[in-house]
Amino acid sequence: MSRATQFSLSKLAIAISSCSLLLTANTHAQEEEIEKIEITGSHIKRTDLAGPSPVSSLSAADIANTGATDLIALFAKLPISGQGTFSTQANSSDDTANGGSSVSLRGLGADSTLILVNGRRVSVSPFAKGIDTAFVDINNIPVSAIKRVDILKDGASATYGSDAVAGVINIVLRDDIDGAEISAKIGGTADGGGGEDNLSIVWGNTTDKSNHTFILDYFSRDEVLYADRDYAKSSNQSALNPNDPFATDFRSSSGIPGTIALKSDPTNRIPDTFGADVCPAEDIVGTLCRYDYAPYMTMVPSTERFSFNYLGKYEINDSLRAFAELNGQNSKVTIKGAGSPSFNELFMDGDNVNHPFANMPEHEFFGQDLTMRRRMVDIGNRKKEVDSDYLRTVLGLKGEVGDWSWEAAYSYIKSKSVERGVDGFPNSRRVQEAIDNGSWDPFEPSKNSQQALDFIETTTTRVGKSTNRIWDAKISGPLMDISTGEVMVAIGVEHRKETISDNPDDQFLRGEVFGTEATQANGERDNTAVFAELAIPVMDNFEMQFAIRHEDYSDFGTTTDPKVSFLWSATEDVSLRGSWGTAFRAPSLAQLGLGRTDESPNLVDKLRCDAIGNINKACEPQEYTAIFEGNPDLGPEESQSYNLGLIYNVTENLDFSVDYYSYDIENIIDSDTQHLLNTKGLDSSVVQRIPTGIAGDPGEIVQIFDRFQNIGDLSTTGLDLDLKYRLPTEMGDFKFSYILNYVIDFKDERPDGQGGKRTNIAEGDFEQPQYRWTAGVDWSKDDMTAYLGINFIDSFKQQEAVQQDGMSDVDSMMTVDTSFNYHGIENTVFTVGVTNLLNEEPPFAYHDFMGFAVNVHSGQGRFAYLQASYKF
Structure with missing residues (x-):
């Protein structure tokens, strides 16, 4: 007892x-x-x-x-x-x-x-x-x-x-x-x-x-774990339902060992396929190393x-x-x-002893300050x-x-x-x-x-x-x-x-x-x-x-x-x-x-989707940081x-x-954070973004301020x-x-x-x-x-x-x-x-x-x- x-x-x-x-x-x-x-x-x-x-x-x-x-x-x-x-x-x-x-x-x-x-x-x-x-x-x-x-x-x-x-x-x-x-x-x-x-x-x-x-x-x-139910055992619902054209891959963009990006431009990124520890091939989607989090989560x-x-x-x-x-x-x-998960909160200086491109002078990331999406x-x-x-x-x-x-x-x-x-x-x-x-x-x-x-x-x-x-x-x-x-x-x-x-x-x-x-x-x-x-x-x-x-x-x-x-x-x-x-x-x-409280709602950035289409899944639901007071x-x-x-x-x-x-x-x-994003998503006092260099792109969302x-x-x-x-x-x-x-x-x-x-x-x-x-x-x-x-x-x-x-x-x-x-x-x-x-x-x-x-x-x-x- x-x-x-x-x-x-x-x-x-x-x-x-x-x-x-x-x-x-x-x-x-x-x-x-x-x-x-x-x-x-x-x-x-x-x-x-x-x-x-x-x-x-x-x-x-x-x-x-x-x-x-x-x-x-x-x-x-x-x-x-x-x-x-x-x-x-x-x-x-x-x-x-x-x-x-x-x-x-x-x-x-x-x-x-x-x-x-x-x-x-x-x-x-x-x-x-x-x-x-x-x-x-x-x-x-x-x-x-x-x-x-x-x-x-x-x-x-x-x-x-x-x-x-x-x-x-x-x-x-x-x-x-x-x-x-x-x-x-x-x-x-x-x-x-x-x-x-x-x-x-x-x-x-x-x-x-x-x-x-x-x-x-x-x-x-x-x-009860989500892994215990066949219909919820993976966050990749498109893989669980291969014949359904609307099923979505909800795997996280924060994987292991993750995605490497430039600190100055986090949208310039590549999956970590370098060194001894690499992102599994099945988790690489576009420029991201994704992660299936569902099996480890409690449903009840x-x-x-x-x-x-x-x-x-x-x-x-x-x-x-x-x-x-x-x-x-x-x-x-x-x-x-x-x-x-981390989403570009962590950084590595270009001269760090563990820099993954320290011995690759021909690589564009050589000597560059880096950030990462990492689980x-x-x-x-x-x-x-x-x-x-x-x-x-x-x-x-x-x-x-x-x-x-x-x-x-x-x-x-x-x-x-x-x-x-x-x-x-x-x-x-x-x-x-x-x-x-x-x-x-x-x-x-x-x-x-x-x-x-x-x-x-x-x-x-x-x-x-x-x-x-x-x-x-x-x-x-x-x-x-x-x-x-x-x-x-x-x-x-x-x-x-x-x-x-x-x-x-x-x-x-x-x-x-x-x-x-x-x-x-x-x-x-x-x-x-x-x-x-x-x-x-x-x-x-x-x-x-x-x-x-x-x-x-x-x-x-x-x-x-x-x-x-x-x-x-x-x-x-x-x-x-x-x-x-x-x-x-x-x-x-x-x-x-x-x-001040941080939330992580799944939202659709419709303004960015309308501007650039579904580049990097911009039109699909993603987890964003919303700061409430x-x-x-x-x-x-x-x-x-x-x-x-x-x-x-x-x-x-x-x-x-x-x-x-x-x-x-x-x-x-x-x-109503989704409506706030839809109507004031270009207001920098409401939605903080980072530029991507893509023509017409308003930028990737960093955080949204709501109350x-x-x-x-x-x-x-x-x-x-x-x-x-x-x-x-x-x-x-x-x-x-x-x-x-x-x-x-x-x-x-x-x-x-x-x-x-x-x-x-x-x-x-x-x-x-x-x-x-x-x-x-x-x-x-x-x-x-x-x-x-x-x-x-x-x-x-x-x-x-x-x-x-x-x-x-x-x-x-x-x-x-x-x-x-x-x-x-x-x-x-x-x-x-x-x-x-x-x-x-x-x-x-x-x-x-x-x-x-x-x-x-x-x-x-x-x-x-x-x-x-x-x-x-």
Whole structure:
């Protein structure tokens, strides 16, 4: 057992002991306490589960049916999940949020989807995704701890505040255990890598005065390399798909031993075919020595997580109760990548002792100062290790005063991550020093000593911390009686203090580490909110609900967001519901306080392509250096949304709901480096280039300067359909379900550079499938249950930057999941299951080396698992 794990167990023991002392004894659940409950989407307690807002709930059994071992595997299959949902898939040595996962409802962004745990906020990850997207890492919550997941599918800023633009995911934890349960699960993929082990222990007790629930969970997953998948094992997709004229060679222009160029004119270059170490003939393309980096990169990193959860309640008297929640996790993630690349950052003087042309006076490079594109394979492939700790503490009181219910709590949530580059990272200052003094020869790697390699290699460190301290209080109850019923009201206040810090070591800040990306961001803010809700039974079958929330930000002033909703039960079987509201999303602390950060996006230099054609692959996607900084002048995103739905219980066994939704968001915060390059690529203050000597050539890009802006507007409309049918037969009971999300319209508009707007993303564009659906059937008979599910993702266009006439779209993808459970042994359940039963490969996409859209499709392949649970 590692020292970190021992430390986590020690903290767990102390926490449990403290809570047991605080919440000793026992409580009983009086029937009147559950007569009115608070449902996701409202602070008003009610006697029924149906409210004016569209809410879908997934039980623990529903989650188990999907075969999901963690929450992102579940959310990635939800039809409502859209562009911006991300998992640990495609984590690489260039990623800025390794090990993190989050979901984007309706494709409006992970930072516009509010994640709650038991109805309360948590802290964001200290490492932003894509250097700017603040997100709650849902990997912090083990599946074994979940009672259910509620998904509120309309805007809820008036109820829960900023960030609830697209909707809310409320993760409700198990708190009602009386006894003990142990569960073990193992699984593996058909194509290699990705093996999983999961062990959870749950125990608790419930008495007249209190209940206590304890959950321990261990999860591990083996890495999956791109080399493990035939369609992604090489970055030379044109070689993997020889009959496809559009497939691209994505091999890096930084090879080993590399490409030699003149310092005065880096476009005057030749592959290194001199001396003992030469570029392999198969890697020479034109004037470049290329490198196939894909086999060495992780598609899914190896992961190990240890989690603990405690939930307790204690009845002080008949009208006063104390409660506590403790959730924590230690996570370790290992990410691998190919050796670090350099792109003309290193130089060799013409009189250097290791000059490759020192004995070739007839060569044009003789005695010339040189630069190079070189892959640092000789110091090893890159490896990062991320060690993260998550802690959430909630202490509170709740009770009743007459017919009124009240609750008050203090929450402290902290996330801390340490990312270390432990192998394959060079220090550019020391590399240049070793070149200059002759102790390291970049062009003859086989002759370099281990001492020289140790000198140029470094370890990197990046430390991030995010905290959230929250005081909240609310009270709800009947305001008055009218002829049609009780007018209900809820009033509350919340104060939050958020901090975030993300700091790489001094080497990064001095620009001495190449071959990786790291962010720097620091900030803090206070937020004070007051909110109120009013539910009025206008008629016996018609309810209206009003909500309003006023928030005061320490760095943005104030905002007030209202929401109006209704529920009309036209008949016993037919109901109509609707809502309208506004929302406000403040820029994240990372977007405001980001320090200078280097990114490496794949871009197409269209201006250069138009000028000189495809010389040296000028018209093809290439990796460029983009330098980002935060923007303290950013304004908030503001939006409004509405929803209109029908609920119809057709028969006792058949029911469905259909909802139409619409969102309009103004002043979205983003960057668009490709558009910046297209429109300002000849502006030297925006794009730095070096001349090539080719007639009409604007020059090769060295770096691009970019920052976040309130850059445009976004609107989307669509339909949600949820259909259920129950069929009891002599062969068993069947439950059929079908859930569909259909995007009628999606329009992400950006400036066109001429004072107007252009559509950046529309429905059906890259990674924006127009519809997604899942269909399933549950079967139960005697001691057996089974599930069969189908998941469908519509086709969509290839990325705009690579679109060519005759190029096919990214195909649709359908996968099948199935599981079988046997309950025939007392207190025991055995499960066998398979996700992606037919081992469907993700459809081909031309935009990047892996050959598929990693943010939409999974490369896991067939995954089979066995699980056993025992209660005692």
